[in-house]
Amino acid sequence: MRSLFIRDEIRFTGEQLVSFWAYENYDILGDNIVAFIGPCEVEEKYIVGIDHFKKKTKIKSRRMLHFLVEHFDLDLEKAILRQKLLVDILKDKLNHRLKGDVLQRWGNDLFDTDFKLTVSATLRTSVSTKIHLGINISSKNTPVKTKGLEDYGIDPDDISQAVMDQYRLDMRLIAQRLCKTRSLR
Amino acid sequence: MRSLFIRDEIRFTGEQLVSFWAYENYDILGDNIVAFIGPCEVEEKYIVGIDHFKKKTKIKSRRMLHFLVEHFDLDLEKAILRQKLLVDILKDKLNHRLKGDVLQRWGNDLFDTDFKLTVSATLRTSVSTKIHLGINISSKNTPVKTKGLEDYGIDPDDISQAVMDQYRLDMRLIAQRLCKTRSLR
């Protein structure tokens, strides 16, 4: 599994959710996790949650650190489980830097009391599953109460590297465990 | 998904890892998570990690809180992902009670600095996948440096209920999310 911190500023509109985005734009072949920084404004046609789609929820943030994961299998449930793991990793890496139990996961989102920090989506494409996880850098001008990495003095570069490394490590350990586990009746 | 805190003291030998254990002993039908308290001494034939099996690792503890999960599908990778989630939930519930970032997950185990608190295994049976997660209550007489719930003044009843509730909630949300997610190309 490859990873990359992309230096380009990229506006996350949802078009990054389609299959092969990392390959077509950054020549990254196979399962991968990439990170980049940029505003977030998801176009309606890329809103994959049918509940949000129906309510026309606005998914928007001024400046976010984005994680984008692609696995070349077609199992959506597996992707949702990996999404949970990714969100937990981000939480743990942040709490570790904040030296406390500051952030909690509710569903697929991170909160500091009732301040929301993240947006996230998981979906199946015709050839893969993809996970998007965005965490606010700035918490200004957001429609709901939010916090961002700036409010905690967290460096996006450092945290993104820590998260990507841990995610890749966990994926490697899972792949090994699959080849080390006996069955019982 | 059903859950149960079993009041009987049960010695965890590994025989609880076979399929239908919760049904045969406690009439719990379908996907389930149960918890109980008892010593841990895994018999060799129930050691599912082929690496541990080969090295004849002793898996042993004087008194543990055990979680035992059964899902009636056959996807081991999915089970390993759920195991990660269960371990993360236990960690978060403990850290929350300890008001700090005290415990970390390394692979599938929880540590307080270099003190180990847990053992865990995931496997496929002929009809289901199962997860075992045990956390020391007592840390006395263990072969490696360990800590247990007693060292932190944590009540096994309370923590087991919190963990089982959260796990069931996450499973319910995942099942719903599967029915709310559009695909993209």
Place this chain on the structure above:
Amino acid sequence: MRSLFIRDEIRFTGEQLVSFWAYENYDILGDNIVAFIGPCEVEEKYIVGIDHFKKKTKIKSRRMLHFLVEHFDLDLEKAILRQKLLVDILKDKLNHRLKGDVLQRWGNDLFDTDFKLTVSATLRTSVSTKIHLGINISSKNTPVKTKGLEDYGIDPDDISQAVMDQYRLDMRLIAQRLCKTRSLR
């Protein structure tokens, strides 16, 4: 599994076959069976049988009781087997009310001697499988020899409830049986 008898008169054009139709229109989340009444005239682009599509078969009826089932898995063969079960349930509920062996299933259709009563289709969407089963209420003005519920004095409300209840019961029993069955070598 949820069910609903929809009180609105709905023209079945095939657009109801796309994924999430019950959620988008009636807030029904997850596997479900719904029923409604209305004319049937399937637009060409919604004809899923490639044989009918090729022959440009007209699928049309003045007034039908429609059943529409959605399961959030992707196994078309399983969906076709569930379709057979649904057709058999409808047949049995009707024969029971007619106190005789009046209707037979040929393939996926119900006949009274050579009078045709039903149309049916099963398909995979990008996230689910769907079954449509329509039974004539009126048998007037149909291109082939048909009969309808009116010809037998059957109340669409009553029969639709009986069919939906039985289908849900069978699905629940199947889900339980999956968690109660041992394997042999």
Place this chain on the structure above:
Amino acid sequence: MRSLFIRDEIRFTGEQLVSFWAYENYDILGDNIVAFIGPCEVEEKYIVGIDHFKKKTKIKSRRMLHFLVEHFDLDLEKAILRQKLLVDILKDKLNHRLKGDVLQRWGNDLFDTDFKLTVSATLRTSVSTKIHLGINISSKNTPVKTKGLEDYGIDPDDISQAVMDQYRLDMRLIAQRLCKTRSLR
């Protein structure tokens, strides 16, 4: 899919449920349905319903017509759906001969009012799924109220051929339908 009416009298003990039984004994390769006549007394180790296994249910009949189906895939849910279809076919062929709505399916069993006629089980082996469906010929000396083919003057040969032919036809139509069905979004 091949079929065979086996002329040998065979005591159904459950050993016929293991994989390759039709191949090892009658050289029938691949998916198949066979029928034979004989007493039924299932040994405990072949009782696959964990509920019956736990309650040590006696599964016994003096003389039965047995159907035994093997499909070389591993999907138990699909096998249970096929079992429903097989039971429905048997019911319809009998009701047709009895010129009425005499028998009903409850779950996987056929009843004439509260007289039980059948036993049935479905399971996964290590290479296939199997269905057993037995219908009483004689209703004498059974532990519960039963009826059998003799009570209705039904010839086991004739009915077994009709059932096997219909089951094979339905399987063939399903296989064709799988190759004739377009997907929608």
Place this chain on the structure above:
Amino acid sequence: MRSLFIRDEIRFTGEQLVSFWAYENYDILGDNIVAFIGPCEVEEKYIVGIDHFKKKTKIKSRRMLHFLVEHFDLDLEKAILRQKLLVDILKDKLNHRLKGDVLQRWGNDLFDTDFKLTVSATLRTSVSTKIHLGINISSKNTPVKTKGLEDYGIDPDDISQAVMDQYRLDMRLIAQRLCKTRSLR
């Protein structure tokens, strides 16, 4: 599995890669292999290799013998393995006629030293997987160094029949082997 040598001259543009092409045009139902002769010029929208799509590779030949395979399952890896088998069969049938070890397979292509003879692609549609394998008849006016059947005096009719027969035989033997193989622990 059915096969057909199509007598029509057909320009291979890639539109033949969509699902049901053989059924819609030649009434061939189910898994099949067909062959035909014609020029090759793949339109950009039908280039399934994302690497070729990105580089806008021209896939073009003046006159080719085309093989087109469709299997009604959705496993792309299996399709790629079958593609390897098809390419190997073509190679062996040609080498046999050339009485030597003239052609080698590199990846999915056949070469005579550094002269390329074939193009090939495998893909998943919404209902099936498809394989295209084209071998030059003429080697004139190709963008890279190529050879074609004419250069070796090989008759396209004869070779296409030999290849289709062998592929069908191998598929039949594989289907049988699936029903003849025991499992071990």
Place this chain on the structure above:
Amino acid sequence: MRSLFIRDEIRFTGEQLVSFWAYENYDILGDNIVAFIGPCEVEEKYIVGIDHFKKKTKIKSRRMLHFLVEHFDLDLEKAILRQKLLVDILKDKLNHRLKGDVLQRWGNDLFDTDFKLTVSATLRTSVSTKIHLGINISSKNTPVKTKGLEDYGIDPDDISQAVMDQYRLDMRLIAQRLCKTRSLR
């Protein structure tokens, strides 16, 4: 995917077909291909072909070069397709060294006219699929007409390395192709 030429002389009895053999004996984790030299005499309980098992076929050779492949997935059909590829690779590497079209594949075996050179089997274990392919080194004292590598002056070391390298290369290309292939409708 790892590979290893094992220097120990090993008698192939079939016990090498069980899961984790390469890990338990040579610490090779994950998908792998290994080769070794030794006599072949398969014990009855390890004969996985139910046809051979029934006929009690003797599978025996004085001295063979053995290939043993393990993939940690459970799809037997995929394993049989990979077996075909492995047999084809062995054939091509031999024919290349023999500078001619000397060996042909019939089913899963290699022949020089009517002299048989190989034995082969594919199976599913509880956690993986495995392929065995053995080619005679000596052709002496075999029950049927055989040839062996000695008859052609082929060095087992050299050929085994060439075969393992090619098989690993093909597996790597297949894994990449899976992540480079777009879908069509």
